Amino acid sequence: MSDHEYTPKSKVGKWFNDRLPLLTLANHLTDYPTPKNLNYWWTFGGILTFCLITQIVTGLVLAMHYIAHADMAFQSVEHIMRDVNYGWLIRYIHANGASMFFLAVYIHIFRSLFYGSYKSPREIIWIIGIIIYLLMMAAAFLGYVLPWGQMSFWGATVITNLFSAIPLVGEGIVTWLWGGYSVDNPTLTRFFTLHYLIPFLILGLVVLHIWALHVPGNNNPIGIDIKKPSKDTVPFHPYIVIKDGFALLMFMIVFAFFVFYTPNILGHADNYIEANPLVTPAHIVPEWYLLPFYAILRSVPDKLLGVIAMLSAILILAALPWLDTSKIRSAVFRPLYKQFYWILVADVLILGYVGAMPAEGLYLLIARIATAYYFLHFLVVLPILGFKERTTPVPLSITEPILGGSPNLAAVKKKDGFRNQ
């Protein structure tokens, strides 16, 4: 990993480090050569780490007061909101933290898509990231069930019922998941257990994600391989630490605004009604961050195919490094890809919008077109684009673009919609 040998200065340090090289690790993390042209879209990795830790710490405190029982869960949440010291604050941070986590992860993913960060040699980082994303969705869904409100209960019913679409064993699997013949207390207790487990799985994967990142090093806005360390890089500390810190603080301001001033806007009012198996809410909708996939699910008339489409929409991302045939990473030098990229962003936003609407009439039609386009982008557009597209010249290094034979850096600065000033 690190290019030079590190020896601690003190004798004790050396003695310890020879037995457990923690100091070498710390030295590697501080010196880690990072491309100096990283823009603010690169700060979301740090922000996501912050989100994960926030969720784990607040979740830990909530778990001390929460009661995972169908008769007491709703009441225990109200107990947290009213009687636990600053319980309202901790719960609102945890509930809004989930939304903030997804907001950050979507920006992180779309940053990767724009700058081609998933391409060789970073495929493993990307695939670990997709697994983390899947686990995040599982954790978010399980967590949403725990307050045992109406949306918790009916959301759990709808999502677990998806498994019944599996031929032959589907019904059996659903009964097994529920621990009975309907969503009830056994479902709640196992969901609580799994909700507690998953964040630690994510934490482990995050370590692997960062480890895998530190092998080739960061991609960068112009997407070229750079020498490390060199004029093109800066040590992680203090340059990137302070920049990530600044971005994190701005993110926290937005976060705080939600927590303190509109803590319930991202949730659904029906979840303040205690779960009632006899009353079905008028519209069952998932949280905003799952809406695009919900739209894909509903746009397919057949249940099994719908579930397959929804899963494929996520899993197709894991194949992205091989579906995208272009050798150029950054969209900055790919004029056509850049346009398709923004169409994809719009497509996903449209899917999110129709996911919140009833699946009928015009909304359904739009959902179907948007779903078709989503797959078209990955399965047809990207593979063909790599062969057909005429890319613009790529500089050879970050500091000395002229040597690449093109006056590109000036052009990059003007053209690149993402580049910071």
Next chain:
Amino acid sequence: MKNFFRISFLIALFLGFQFNSNAAEKVEYLKTDWSFKGPFGKFDRAALQRGYQVYQEVCSSCHSMKYLSYRNLVEEGGPEFSVDQAKAIAASFEVKDGPNADGEMFTRPGRLSDKFVMPYDNEKAAQAANGGAYPPDMTVLVKARGGGVDYIYSLLQGYDDPPAGVTLDDGVYYNKYMYGNKIKMSNQLSDGLIEYSDGTNASVEQMAKDVTTFLMWTAEPHLETRHKMGFKAIVYLIILTVLVYFSMKRIWSRIETKV
């Protein structure tokens, strides 16, 4: 940096639009000035005390308030009744307690630590007494309805004769703001229905506003603390962000690249 902000702004705008469109299908609610809205919003103490009176004299005969205790009435940020007042309120209710040393259940006057006494023994009893409809618990009612306080405030004043063509069953009433316009609760408020202990004129509008304010507090008892703390937290974060920004500029000035 500029582009970063521009795109962030667009995303925020889109999200905002999406939330608005979720609520767009509903009718226009009656509007009033809520003292607790906005970043510095606080409850109007007198309105909370009057609101409690409306709840007590009108709503509480059917609607429970099961997550609230009498001690909450004294707490800071709420109606802030004096301890003696709250004790008197609690003592005016009979609370079932026990079993005692002889294994018997008994009743005693309420204490501050007791939860609000429920109007019915259980949900079935409540349904039986109300034509099959369960009067929902009111503690978090404001948060459990899409329109929030505006919805409750409007609903209380939304009773009207049904338009031509709408037939109502026995025990069902027409309300402009109710989902589906049919409601099993009859009109509860009429001018001068109660006599406010502070002498305020008890108009329907006044009572609706007071009781809705009270319900907002029961749903969010820590709203005032939240607003105060939020202001401090955000000011603190902004100052820190500015300081870190200049530190960052200074550190990055050691190399040519701009940050």
